[in-house]
Amino acid sequence: MTRLKDKVAIVTGAAQGIGLAIAERLASEGAKVALADIQIEAAEQSAAKICATGAKAIAVRLDVSKLEEAIAAADRVEQELGPIDILVNNAGWDVVKPFLETTPELWNKIIAINYLGPLNCCKAVASRMQSRGSGKIVSISSDAARVGSTGEAVYAGCKAGIIGFSKTLARELARYRINVNVVCPGPTETALLKTAMAGREKVLESMARGIPFRRLGQPQDLTGAVAFFASSDSDFVTGQVLSVSGGLTMAG
Numbered sequence: 211m212t213r214l215k216d217k218v219a220i221v222t223g224a225a226q227g228i229g230l231a232i233a234e235r236l237a238s239e240g241a242k243v244a245l246a247d248i249q250i251e252a253a254e255q256s257a258a259k260i261c262a263t264g265a266k267a268i269a270v271r272l273d274v275s276k277l278e279e280a281i282a283a284a285d286r287v288e289q290e291l292g293p294i295d296i297l298v299n300n301a302g303w304d305v306v307k308p309f310l311e312t313t314p315e316l317w318n319k320i321i322a323i324n325y326l327g328p329l330n331c332c333k334a335v336a337s338r339m340q341s342r343g344s345g346k347i348v349s350i351s352s353d354a355a356r357v358g359s360t361g362e363a364v365y366a367g368c369k370a371g372i373i374g375f376s377k378t379l380a381r382e383l384a385r386y387r388i389n390v391n392v393v394c395p396g397p398t399e400t401a402l403l404k405t406a407m408a409g410r411e412k413v414l415e416s417m418a419r420g421i422p423f424r425r426l427g428q429p430q431d432l433t434g435a436v437a438f439f440a441s442s443d444s445d446f447v448t449g450q451v452l453s454v455s456g457g458l459t460m461a462g
């Protein structure tokens with residue numbers, strides 16, 4: 211499929227996990243992709259693998275919690291690949307702990323990455339999209355935002371914030387033909403989930419049993435929804451939230 215032919219995409223947190231699967235999918239549909247991550251060496255290796263398929267990909271160092279880095283990354287992507295058509299806010303991070311055991315230092319870090327990160331990247335990229343009168347923004351939230359998740363109070367709050375933020379941005383930017391949508395993964399087998407659930411594999415098993423499709427998600431499961439929101443197939447769809455979680459969450 212080449213519905214993203216020559217589109218330029220930036221995917222944050224694309225060195226590994228869901229972000230890497232998204233970058234690979236967008237590249238396989240013809241996009242030129244920038245893999246933006248704090249883990250620059252891993253991002254470079256992942257970009258090289260994508261290039262080996264004949265697609266165009268670059269790695270860009272970016273800490274999404276810093277607005278000036280987001281602006282610098284957007285500048286670099288536009289210089290090397292051209293005007294950015296697609297922004298995927300995927301970078302995320304969490305430590306699972308009961309809320310009453312957490313500290314303001316931990317809250318600040320979780321908020322800086324999971325909430326301020328997408329704000330910084332939207333600020334850096336959306337003004338460019340606005341001046342061109344087109345663009346696609348897709349943010350990765352979480353089913354934790356929709357139904358809560360024990361041990362993830364601050365993270366779930368950030369992810370819920372992303373939904374409210376995205377719906378508002380969708381309204382503000384529709385006049386510039388910019389679409390803003392959200393994808394919510396359920397529990398998905400990545401490094402983040404492994405670390406979060408270390409020593410609690412039994413909980414993970416029972417979580418999988420509670421999913422109508424009776425398995426955890428794989429990074430590739432998320433990519434079709436993101437590619438849809440990144441493509442012209444979704445030109446008349448904005449401010450929407452789609453769970454990709456095997457039916458775990460069925461919002462009315």
Ligand SMILES: NC(=O)c1ccc[n+]([C@@H]2O[C@H](COP(=O)([O-])OP(=O)(O)OC[C@H]3O[C@@H](n4cnc5c(N)ncnc54)[C@H](O)[C@@H]3O)[C@@H](O)[C@H]2O)c1
Binds near residue numbers: 228273323394399
């Ligand atoms: N895995 C799950 O079960 C699950 C469930 C719901 C939502 N999500 C969300 O999906 C997204 C991807 O998560 P994943 O499971 O692939 O995690 P992961 O840990 O495998 O990958 C996250 C990537 O983000 C990068 N990153 C972290 N902090 C960053 C920062 N400050 N700036 C730039 N990059 C940064 C990491 O280096 C890593 O490459 C996250 O937003 C996460 O919250 C994951």
